[in-house]
Amino acid sequence: MDEKEGQGASAVRVEDPWYDTPASGWGDVDGTGGRVPVTPPASAQQGESGPSTAEIYLEVQRSAAFQEVRRRYRRFVVPASLAFFLWYLAYVVAATTAPDLMARPVAGAVNVAMVAGLAQFLTTFLLTWAYARHACRRRDDAALELRWETQEMTRGAGR
Numbered sequence: 001m002d003e004k005e006g007q008g009a010s011a012v013r014v015e016d017p018w019y020d021t022p023a024s025g026w027g028d029v030d031g032t033g034g035r036v037p038v039t040p041p042a043s044a045q046q047g048e049s050g051p052s053t054a055e056i057y058l059e060v061q062r063s064a065a066f067q068e069v070r071r072r073y074r075r076f077v078v079p080a081s082l083a084f085f086l087w088y089l090a091y092v093v094a095a096t097t098a099p100d101l102m103a104r105p106v107a108g109a110v111n112v113a114m115v116a117g118l119a120q121f122l123t124t125f126l127l128t129w130a131y132a133r134h135a136c137r138r139r140d141d142a143a144l145e146l147r148w149e150t151q152e153m154t155r156g157a158g159r
Contacts, residue, residue, distance in 0.1 A: 051153075053154050056150065056153045056154055057150065059153075060146060060149070060150050060153075063146075065142060065145070065146055066146055068142065069139055069142050069143050069146065072138045072139050072142075073139060076130075076131065076134045076138075077131075080127055080130070080131065084123065084124075084127055087120075087123060088120065091116050091117070091120060094116070095113060095116075102116070
């Protein structure tokens with residue numbers, strides 16, 4: 001962490017490892033409103049040997065840690081998406097093929113179709129909560145660790 005001096009000396013800035021990493025240049029404009037060209041680092045221009053950023057990212061993508069994060073992601077998303085799609089499809093099919101069933105009253109003016117429609121919203125919120133919980137418990141720490149390792153490797157490649 002860096003401490004600022006002078007006005008607002010009590011303000012503390014946390015270093016983000018991606019802050020000083022050049023992106024593709026999106027949104028970078030010069031004083032005249034024109035785009036700023038993205039240039040490679042000086043070390044790459046001088047022809048220093050070492051892994052390029054693309055090689056580093058390919059190495060990370062092939063790593064067991066990255067594959068584990070992706071596997072955990074797929075193990076949740078594929079079944080959850082399939083289950084939700086089938087639930088939605090069942091609602092649509094029931095609404096079109098069994099109108100008498102869907103029109104059956106449940107309580108007062110509320111019928112089966114209204115309850116099932118509201119259940120669609122409820123399952124959307126539950127699925128979102130379950131996804132966020134799964135990501136927090138099963139993937140976020142490993143993904144953050146990969147991010148930091150990748151940042152360190154790209155910093156070393158630029159020297």
